[in-house]
Amino acid sequence: xxxxxxxxxxxxxxxxxxxxxxxxLWLVYRLRDRQTCFRLWTLACVTFVAGSVLAGARTVxxxxxxxxxxxHLCLGLSPWLVxxxxxxxxxxxxxxxxxxSRILFACGVLYVAGLxxxxxxxxxxxxxxxxxxxxxxxxxxxxxxxxxxxxxxxPFQILQTIFGIHGILMMLQxxxxxxxxxxxxxxxxxxxxxxxxxxxxxxxxxxxxxxxLLAFTQAExxxxxxxxxxxxxxxxxxxxxLQQGIAAFEQARAQRNTLTVLMIxxxxxxxxxxxxxxxxxxxxxxxxxxIMSEELRDGDIIGRIGGEEFSAVLNTGxxxxxxxxxxRLLRKIAERGxxxxxxxxxxxxxxxxxxxxxxxxxxxxxxxxxxxxxxQAKDKGRNRSSLLRCQAExxxxxxxxxxxxxxxxxxxxxxxxRSH
Numbered sequence: 020x021x022x023x024x025x026x027x028x029x030x031x032x033x034x035x036x037x038x039x040x041x042x043x044l045w046l047v048y049r050l051r052d053r054q055t056c057f058r059l060w061t062l063a064c065v066t067f068v069a070g071s072v073l074a075g076a077r078t079v080x081x082x083x084x085x086x087x088x089x090x091h092l093c094l095g096l097s098p099w100l101v102x103x104x105x106x107x108x109x110x111x112x113x114x115x116x117x118x119x120s121r122i123l124f125a126c127g128v129l130y131v132a133g134l135x136x137x138x139x140x141x142x143x144x145x146x147x148x149x150x151x152x153x154x155x156x157x158x159x160x161x162x163x164x165x166x167x168x169x170x171x172x173x174p175f176q177i178l179q180t181i182f183g184i185h186g187i188l189m190m191l192q193x194x195x196x197x198x199x200x201x202x203x204x205x206x207x208x209x210x211x212x213x214x215x216x217x218x219x220x221x222x223x224x225x226x227x228x229x230x231x232l233l234a235f236t237q238a239e240x241x242x243x244x245x246x247x248x249x250x251x252x253x254x255x256x257x258x259x260x261l262q263q264g265i266a267a268f269e270q271a272r273a274q275r276n277t278l279t280v281l282m283i284x285x286x287x288x289x290x291x292x293x294x295x296x297x298x299x300x301x302x303x304x305x306x307x308x309x310i311m312s313e314e315l316r317d318g319d320i321i322g323r324i325g326g327e328e329f330s331a332v333l334n335t336g337x338x339x340x341x342x343x344x345x346x347r348l349l350r351k352i353a354e355r356g357x358x359x360x361x362x363x364x365x366x367x368x369x370x371x372x373x374x375x376x377x378x379x380x381x382x383x384x385x386x387x388x389x390x391x392x393x394x395q396a397k398d399k400g401r402n403r404s405s406l407l408r409c410q411a412e413x414x415x416x417x418x419x420x421x422x423x424x425x426x427x428x429x430x431x432x433x434x435x436x437r438s439h
Contacts, residue, residue: 029220030075030220033220033224034071034072036224037223040224040227041061044060044064044227045057054234055104056104056107056234057234059101059103060100060101060227060230062100063096063098063101063227066093066096067227069090069093070089070092070093070095070096073093074086074090074091074094083139087134087139087145088134088138091148092131092134095134095149095152098153098156098157098160099156101156101160101226101230102159102160102163104230105233108237109163111163115159119162130149130151133148134148143196150189150196153186154185154186154189157182157183157189158186160178161183161186169240171236174229175233178233181222181225181229185223188215188218192212192215195211247259249322251304251308252305252308253308254311254312254321254323256324257322257323257324260330263320264322267320267332272375276334277335277336277374277375278336278375279335279341280332280333280375280385280386281331281371281372281389282328282329282330282386282392283307283330283348283368283370284329284393285303288300288303288327295362295364299359299362303327303366304327306356306359306366307352307368310348311331311348313351315331315333315344316334318334319333336375342404345372346404353367367402369402369403369404370404371389371395371396371405371406372389372392372404372406373385373388373389373392373407374406388407389407
């Protein structure tokens with residue numbers, strides 16, 4: 020079996036690329052508020068380069084403690100540092116935490132012990148141990164990335180693919196070394212291991228080049244969350260809610276589906292703020308936001324649009340379904356809001372809702388109609404919902420409000436004229 024691979028050249032190229040990428044990662048670490056994951060990934064590049072150089076020196080230096088033990092400790096540390104950086108990026112402890120991390124720690128102790136025992140003997144044994152350890156670390160990394168629900172998924176999937184191929188190559192190396200020890204298969208072991216090493220070097224380089232992509236997309240995600248989320252409740256802010264609501268409205272109209280817009284306003288919230296202070300008022304808003312997040316479905320859009328006002332877009336136009344949702348929200352707010360932070364607040368809310376109809380012109384129209392329905396609920400005594408069933412009912416209610424407003428204005432004008 021002939022391989023047209025000049026391994027020293029490939030090794031030199033891999034070392035050079037890893038040093039360059041490591042330098043870039045270190046520069047990013049210095050520029051991005053010293054984000055720990057970049058420092059760990061820089062160290063992963065450095066230890067990989069150190070391990071590769073020390074292992075390559077075996078042909079000219081007869082010092083197994085350096086060229087075998089130290090080399091394989093560096094090569095084994097490199098994937099763990101990559102995993103630790105991923106843990107840090109995902110907001111986990113560097114070791115990861117949980118039963119899986121305890122298993123990994125125990126395997127790491129066994130790996131180091133195995134190297135200490137075997138480094139002075141057959142050179143293939145440390146390679147087998149390092150391959151097993153690397154495959155285990157890559158498997159844990161794949162699991163961590165797969166169990167993370169963050170978006171966008173593409174950088175996660177790229178790294179999972181690289182780690183998966185890497186793990187398979189490491190297990191293939193274990194298989195080749197094991198069969199060579201017992202002469203089970205007639206293989207040119209050196210040639211096969213050289214081929215595996217070639218792919219290993221390329222995958223290691225691909226890994227360190229893909230890691231910044233993961234970090235930058237997560238940083239962009241964090242900035243987007245800051246721009247779109249209400250700081251107190253972590254719901255969508257008004258701007259983001261309207262953007263997503265308009266998009267949902269246009270999609271529903273294009274697909275001839277229906278949706279419902281709800282407006283939720285806390286009753287007597289100003290009195291709560293005046294009596295108990297803004298700190299309790301903030302607790303109330305966070306409490307109501309939590310109830311809405313718990314009671315509404317994942318596909319629904321929820322936002323705080325100002326003060327004590329919340330809004331939601333439900334992916335249904337069924338009157339019975341919407342009525343059940345609003346009654347459940349009112350009941351939960353009243354039951355769990357009787358006492359909050361040791362104070363008798365007796366919370367309640369008024370909810371207005373309107374379903375999309377063929378005559379609905381825009382999402383903003385639905386917001387205005389839902390707001391009118393919410394005031395209708397307040398006029399009827401608060402702690403209730405008012406759902407406008409059809410466009411005619413919506414227009415009728417708006418006309419009634421307009422007439423009442425006009426009548427009040429005339430009465431004020433007449434009173435002013437008589438006083439003069």
